[in-house]
Amino acid sequence: AQSVAQPEDQVNVAEGNPLTVKCTYSVSGNPYLFWYVQYPNRGLQFLLKYITGDNLVKGSYGFEAEFNKSQTSFHLKKPSALVSDSALYFCAVRPRDTGGFKTIFGAGTRLFVKA
Amino acid sequence: ETGVTQTPRHLVMGMTNKKSLKCEQHLGHNAMYWYKQSAKKPLELMFVYSLEERVENNSVPSRFSPECPNSSHLFLHLHTLQPEDSALYLCASSQDAAVQETQYFGPGTRLLVL
Numbered sequence: 001a002q003s004v005a006q007p008e009d010q011v012n013v014a015e016g017n018p019l020t021v022k023c024t025y026s027v028s029g030n031p032y033l034f035w036y037v038q039y040p041n042r043g044l045q046f047l048l049k050y051i052t053g054d055n056l057v058k059g060s061y062g063f064e065a066e067f068n069k070s071q072t073s074f075h076l077k078k079p080s081a082l083v084s085d086s087a088l089y090f091c092a093v094r095p096r097d098t099g100g101f102k103t104i105f106g107a108g109t110r111l112f113v114k115a
Numbered sequence: 116e117t118g119v120t121q122t123p124r125h126l127v128m129g130m131t132n133k134k135s136l137k138c139e140q141h142l143g144h145n146a147m148y149w150y151k152q153s154a155k156k157p158l159e160l161m162f163v164y165s166l167e168e169r170v171e172n173n174s175v176p177s178r179f180s181p182e183c184p185n186s187s188h189l190f191l192h193l194h195t196l197q198p199e200d201s202a203l204y205l206c207a208s209s210q211d212a213a214v215q216e217t218q219y220f221g222p223g224t225r226l227l228v229l
């Protein structure tokens with residue numbers, strides 16, 4: 001079955017330190033990959049996506065993600081965390097070749113940045 | 116703001132009630148989606164509309180009934196719900212339903228079924 005795994009329910013980081021939020025997937029072919037962020041009482045906001053090309057994708061608010069085909073991973077990173085980055089982060093995968101419209105989301109990782 | 120609005124933001128209903136959730140997008144998009152977000156679970160896709168035509172119904176119980184009268188509006192009609200239907204219901208839109216398109220989400224309606 002196709003799935004997306006975010007192995008950490010929560011990630012704790014000190015402000016100014018680098019952060020990584022992990023995502024691995026089990027989807028056939030070469031899917032499109034997305035990261036979304038959800039702040040309290042808000043809907044999901046798009047951060048970045050990988051379609052093709054350079055494996056390092058840069059997105060909003062200084063975030064970036066690295067696509068690793070051999071490890072089927074798409075980890076989200078930021079060189080220096082801010083307290084305002086504290087939120088719920090979702091990795092999402094959309095198969096290219098099924099002809100369907102389904103985006104498969106991970107369960108989310110809560111990022112807590114401490115001042 | 117993402118350009119996608121949802122009303123109401125909060126809703127409490129009994130199991131015998133009938134209510135509707137409304138979503139409106141101001142982005143000129145042609146595809147709209149309903150998702151269910153439950154605590155500590157991945158988002159569940161419920162319905163997809165493309166150019167006002169339903170293109171995906173993800174095995175959703177019939178007590179949820181979507182309606183897309185035009186490309187800017189999407190409704191989710193609710194009737195005889197169960198307590199396990201309590202969740203955050205998110206609407207999203209995208210330029211079209213192509214797989215690479217980014218989805219833009221509304222703030223959600225938090226539903227509590229008593």
